[in-house]
Amino acid sequence: MRNTLYFLLFFLLFFQTLKAQNKYWSEIKNEQQIKYIGKREIIPQKYQTIQVDFTSLKQYLNTAPKGLASDAPTSSFVFDLPMPDGTSQRFKIVESPLLSADFAAARPDIKTFSGYGIDDKTATLVMDYTPHGFHAMVLSAVNGTIFIDPYSFGETSYYVVYYKKDYKLSQEKINQTKSCGYKETDKDHQHDKKDKKNDAPREKDGANGNISFRPSGSQLRTYRLVVAATGEYTQVRGGTVASAQNAIVTSINRVRGVYEKEVACSFTLVNNAAVVYTNGATDPYTNDDGGDMLEENGDVLGRSGGGGLIGFNNYDIGHVFSTGGGGVAYRGSLCTNTKYGGVTGLSNPIGDAFDIDFVAHEIGHQFGGNHTFNSSTSGNCTNGTRSGGSAYEPGSGSTIMAYAGICSPSNLQNNTDNNPAYFHTKNYDEILDVIEARNCIVPTGVVNNIPTINLNRISGLNIPPSGFKIPASTPFFLGADATDADAGDVLTYCWEQFDLGVASDPTPAGTLTTAFTGPIFRSFVPTTNPIRAFPRLVDLVNNTTRIGESLPATSRNMTFRVTVRDNKNVSGVRYGAYLVEVVNTGQAFAVIVPNTSVNWQGCSTQTVTWNVAGTTANTINCANVKILLSTDGGFTYPTTLLASTPNDGSADITVPNINxxxxxxxxxxxxxxxxxxxxxxxxxxxxAASQFTMSSTNINSVCRLNPIGKNHIITFGNISTCNSPINLSITSPSVMPTGITAVLDQTTISSNGIVNLNVKATAAATIGNSISFTIAATNSIGTITNSFTFTVADENGCNSAPTAINSNLMSYPQDIESYVIENEMMKGDDPEDALLPGYNLRFKLRSLTSSGTLKLNGVNMAVNQIFSRDDLLNNRIAYYPNNRNTELDDLFQFSAVDSQNAESNAATFSISLKDAKTPTETQVLLYPNPLLSSSDEKILINLEGAVSTTKLKIMMYDMKGSLIKDFDTIKLTQFGRYELDLKGLSTGVYALKIQTGKASFTKRFVKEN
Known part of the structure; x- marks a missing residue:
């Protein structure tokens, strides 16, 4: 009883712990009831409002284990987070301190956390609480970016939960963002040269020059970051050092969540109390001039020559927040003499537009990242801001280091849209170049296997040595073959074109491009689908176009990189590069019919036509195509109408019987x-389709220990394209009785025929047990069942009689003393004995011949005499005609006898002796034909009417007319036969030219595997 009480108490406590999380917040149905403090700063277009028990929430989170972000996936601490749609999702949580030890000691009211998704394994989470409330950011390849922020500035009880896409800045605020630049000092140029010398080599080569560069994610690099603040920034964030620190923590914690997931880099915030200013009139910064603030920050933080309030050796990267001056940074300044060189200034320095689109962007410059947009004449995208060596994105670009939203009319999207922020693959290279070259910190090992990419395969195909060539102006798809040794990891894939060219704005939506170089396909957010269509499938389906997506209309080469991420908090990342050659054949490969809103009837035959567009030649050399059917408007194609048909522009298909x-x-x-x-x-x-028919030959009993069992034979009829395929299954018994096995030799059929259910009984089966079986046959029309019952019988009652197989009439030439009765002419079968060692079926002579004598080893045979298959194989039985010079017809009867003396019915062996004549074309037979490799590979030539004195000349040719073998002049057996040994002959079609003294014949035969 005591144990039971302990168990109940434990269960109740455990259950209450799980339930307790949901008590920290509740949904607010009527927003009017909220009595909030402070100014509302973040007002999404759509959001969910919640009320939080802030004190209890903090107490609960304080019990989370401490660790690095990389420890979150293995944490046992589970936290439920509310979602914008009213649901919640679970995360594994660790407290991952952002503050340095002395900073944390000074500010125990600030905590930061990292989480890994349980319900969505592509989701990572960063959270913090400060005296200004609770904040959270979720990055998910499935649900996009999700934020939780206080309802108003300083509010701790009420919050908004929203998708990033639903918080749109005004155009005025958009124009203020990313007025960004970067500078490179002479020293920094020296570092860049060093970087290039220390670039890690590509990891391995694949087919056709495809490459895989160094992975990341097996080590976590944590840098000491100090963030100063102008007095103007502090005033808009509460007016005190502590309030500015609260805001800085939230911003940098979110930036940290991106950098950990993208490039395995994290931050420790250095105590910045001495460099957070509260009075803009007396601080040492020029708030509205980012260029001036770059060097002013060096004076404040500390330079290599000394001075500063932080000290040069006490930080790895420095930054200053302001409310003006835009963004500017020294590129690649991480851990260099200009490491202080980073500025981010925005009049409203809060939310995603500031934290990710702005701060993460400028810190990206400090880590070595260049701008990746290729536009040069639109909005803020100018020759002064474009980086020619990294301009891999059309138009404004869409990744962290691009200018999404501020390069009208070349904008690909607004800011970074709802997508989780990510770096372009070029920036990935640049950032890894810098952090590997600087080597200014000791990385921490991370237990995580990096995804691997099979570079010799693309889109499920092995890459040929000559690579792939595709027609111009034609959609195509690319698919990666990647794996991860860590069970449960969900991989995401990001396909990006990787071609540089001259500065240009993207072609207008809906037009083809004749550019021979440069980017023509934009980057899209990583997804769990390894396949991407170019252009995107949603645009092809809707017959829409978008800026930044243009099919090439000319011959050119395109390189594509696929970046694979395993979506841990410190993500394992690897990319591979592939080359695609475009050939301008003058036309687009395109479907012609159907191309309108036609009506097809199920089961009808329809003709699909397409423009081949020279794809069978022109180095594309596509001989066959596949035809697929979609029933969801073109997004998925689960039905294969023709798996392979000649690429000749037309094919007939059978329409599935569906609606x-x-x-x-x-x-x-x-x-x-x-x-x-x-x-x-x-x-x-x-x-309306007629249903198939189903009948059976039932078995009444199955004997134990019978090695071949018994077959319940089911016959199917009336099967057509309208009622097939038919799926078969055993529905009863649901669990096989002891000692009984039952196996269908087919589980799917599409044409009339027979299906066998083989039933066996072992020694464990119960004799006399009656067992009922039901077999269900199901198609699109319905289900038909077949039922039968059998009894388990004793093994001693299982002897079935063998079968005697009578030969066809065999004609022999007359004027021969005796004729051997061969095994090919007299056969029998016993499936049970055939499984026994030393199987040797016996025969019984049931009647004698009338015009001659049968002899065994030269001795006259008698009725009921037993002889064996070996006697036949060794030519011991012969027929002696009474008059060898006379044509005659004769016969005898025989039966087969098995090892248990069961005897078959009598079969008849017919004999015909005729005058020897030159055979005709129809009398020249080859057996077996086709000749199988699984046989003894000998072929028998039979010339009816020929005699043993007939001599043959045999020559073998292939289908090109080449002589394969010239057989010597050979002599036939007494029955006009000759056996050719063709072991080792390759598969194919051959011709035998057979010459006799009076005639010549040509016979074809097939050699199969």
């Missing part, structure tokens, strides 16, 4: 990755 108004056809290359889809949804209407 849909969202049908699309997709024609794609076999052995390549270009394709096209039909332009419009069309309708398929099902027709």
């Amino acid at each position: 849909t108004s969202q049908a699309r056809i997709r024609v794609e290359a076999v052995g390549n990755f270009f394709f096209d889809i039909s332009n419009a949804n069309f309708t398929i209407q099902s027709v």
